Structure formats: structure tokens, C-alpha cells
Amino acid sequence: MNPHQDKPLDETAWNELSHAVIDRVAGEDDARRVSDEIAANPVRAREFARLAMLHDAVDRALTSRVEARGAAQRLRVIPVLRRAALVAAVIALAFGAAWLAIGTTREASASDVLARLIEVARSGDRTYFVRALDAGSRSAIERRNGRPAPSIDGAVLSMRLPASYVLARLDGEGGEVLTGSDGTSAWIVPARGPVRVSRDPRRFSGALPGSKSGVAFVDPHGDFKELAASYELRLLPPSAGMPLARIVATRRSDARGGPRRVEIAYEPETSLIRVMRLENLPQARGGPRSVEFELVDDAPLDARFFSHESHHGADRAVIEED
């Protein structure tokens, strides 16, 4: 006999039945009671929404390693079905992407692998989707002049190594803020107001996570040797269900600055980097503690893409700073 049948639903009974409905173990009558409550009572609807978010988040947290296999396989179809893969990449990113725990093996060739990754990274244009891994916490939301600063979470970063990049972020009001460099000058195109241009190619690059620490693949002006010099490198090979290999860099105890740990997932056959994660970034200048970059496009970009003129109208005011 159902203990909740025909009784008014108190808080305990409501919680039990809501969990049971989401778990798909509620009987038809109980499911109907929950459904009727949600339809008629906005307070209960909000409670159910909160529970549903908790269920989904727990599922994601505990299954992310399993999901990573499918996500990594989906990412491999980029050349065939680019649009679908872009979507899969976003989903894979949101699901925790390609961080599958596999057996570790230490190999002497970590620096050789790194050198190859660098060579391939410099061979063409790459576009990454950026996610702040602590984006949900209040501490990750920075404010500037009382307003939320443009967020790195959800940003899109296009790079042509060694020194050209465009970083697209949204400001607190949903306007797009672009910063970039063509290798010889740097610029910022805010959502409103004049465009600013500097002859210093490092100007405006502070928004790039890791940009101050010379971390490979993120600092367009940095040196890839930094990883090998300041970090212990470890290779993790692909496994049966996980086609991506990984290189894990852990900061040496005597090294200063930079993220404490860097993890790069790449295709072993092509050395193409798919995902990179920077963990425990220095917090002195604010910003997220950990960020993840996921490759969403490797198509060549227009030759003028890295110049500011490509990103605003001809009538926009441009201020040259120096």
C-alpha cells in the first residue's frame, strides 16, 4: 500500500515522491500527484526544478569519465560533419569532456611528444571554446566598475601561433568584447565605444588564462619550453574506449607562477590537441582557478582575421594608444 495515497503531500512526502518520479520508480498515481502539484503550484514547481538540477548534476559528476569516451569519439568527425561536431564539442565540453582516468605510464619521450605537439600546433589555425571550470561559483565572477567583467567562461579563442589570436567574450550586458593581436600590434574592440590599438602585441592579452605564465598553447607570445623547464611531464596513452592520449604537466616544487597542473589531450596519430585544461591558476590577478580549452575548429581563417578591421565597421572610432 502506498503510504502517500490520498494524503495531502507534506514536505517529506513531496520530496520522496519527487525523487521517485525523477528516478522513474514512482507508480502511476504518485507520478500523477507530483505532476498535478507542479502544474498547479509554482513553489512546488521550483522545488522540483531544483531537485531535477541536482539529479542531473550528480549524474554528470559521476558519469563524466564514461561520457568522455563517447565525446572523444564524436569529436573525431569534425572533418566530415563540421557543424554536428561543433555542437558535440560544446556538449562534450559541458559534460566534462575528455578527462578519462586511465593507467599511467611514464615514458622517456614526453619532451619529444611535446615538441611534436608544438610543431603541429604551429602548423595551422585553431579555434577553441573556453570554459571556466569554477564558473558557477560567485568567486569566479569578476566585477569591473561595479559591473560583471567580460567572462572567459564561454569565450571563443582563435589562434595562429606563434603570436596571433582573437579572443571573443561577452560582457555583463551580453555585448561582445574582442581582444586580439596580429603579431605586430594588439587591439580591443569593446561592445560599445572606440576601438583601441597598441603597438605592443602583448597589450590586452591579460584576459587569456595562463597568458602571464608562458604556458604553451595559451600564451601567444610565450615559449613552449616553459612547460618542459618548469613542469614534470607524464604521458598517458590512449586506452580501448578513449582514442585521445594525454600529457600531464605538474609544476615542479621549485618553479614559480603558472598553473599547478596542465593536462593536454591529443590525437596520438596526428598530434592534434583536442582539449587542454589549466588547473590551479595563480589568483593574484583574479580570474578563474581552472579553465578548459576544447578544439572546435581547425579550418584556416581569413588572412585578415587577426586584424581589428575585420571585427568592426569602418565608421567605428579607433584610438591608437602609442
Added chain:
Amino acid sequence: MSDPRTRQAFTLWTQAQPAVSAFVFALVGDRRLRDEILQDVAVAVLESIASYDASRPFLPWALGIARNEVANARRRRGRFPAPLSEAAEASLAAAMAEVEEGELDRLAFLDDCLQRVGGRPREICDLRYRGGLALDRIAQVLGMQPNTVSKTLQRVREQLRACIEERMAAQAGRSRP
């Protein structure tokens, strides 16, 4: 990816995705089906982003697309359990849009709180989520009553909620001048 509208769609979708995922999960109750539908929603969002009115909140618009995609999946696949009436689905979508922001703040503490779950409850969670086993199968494996498994999972979630509230309160205490 150089198209600003596409970039904006990516960003807005990424921000909305946890709530849309939870909404779809609540409606279909199956992880694999949820993920398939989410892919369809993401494609539909990108394809119809031109029709999105940027002066209005994105999440309710995305949840509307999600409801359509769940309905499409029902038509394609025939029947799968639909625990909520249409009116309840609409009410839940509205509620989801209201609570989403606050819940994301709370769920930032989830990983830490999950680490506190140990022993038999953890074992049940692992079988349920990592192993993908149904509750009655878990009961069979562990030699328990299905009702006990169900209640244990409910207790774990309530403990997680309490832990998250505790962390939120502690953080609020730290940030208070």
C-alpha cells in the same frame, strides 16, 4: 566561428545547458536519450539563433526548443515514459528558468560534497551512475530490498543538498564584512 552570432549562440547555449539538461532528464528519465535530445536541441538552437530576440532571456527560449525536441523524440520513438502532463512540463520550464542561476551557484559545491559520500551509499551511487544499473538490479547485486536502495539514494541526495547549503552559508559568512 568568426560569425559573431554563432559565437554568441555557443556562449549562451553553454550557459543554459545545465538547466536544459536537467529539464530534459526530468522529462525522459534516461541518460542516453537525454544526451541524444540535447544534441538535437543544440543543433536547433544554432539553426534558429537568428530568430532569437536578444532582448529577452535566452534560457526560456532554449527550454521551449527542448520541449519541442522531447515531443519530436516521443513521436519518432513511440511511447517512452512521460511522467508529467503538458501543463506540468510548461510549469517546470518556467520554474527552471527562475531557479537556474541560484542553483548553478549551489552546484559549484557539488564535487566537494560528493567526496563526503562513502561506504554503502557510495557503492550504490557508483552502481547507479557509473554502472548505469536500474534500482532493482542494484538491489539484486547488493542483496537489498529495492525500496532500501531507492531510499538510500534519496538520503544521499538530501545529504548533498544539506552539504551544499552548509558550504553556501560558510562562503556567505566569509564574504561578509
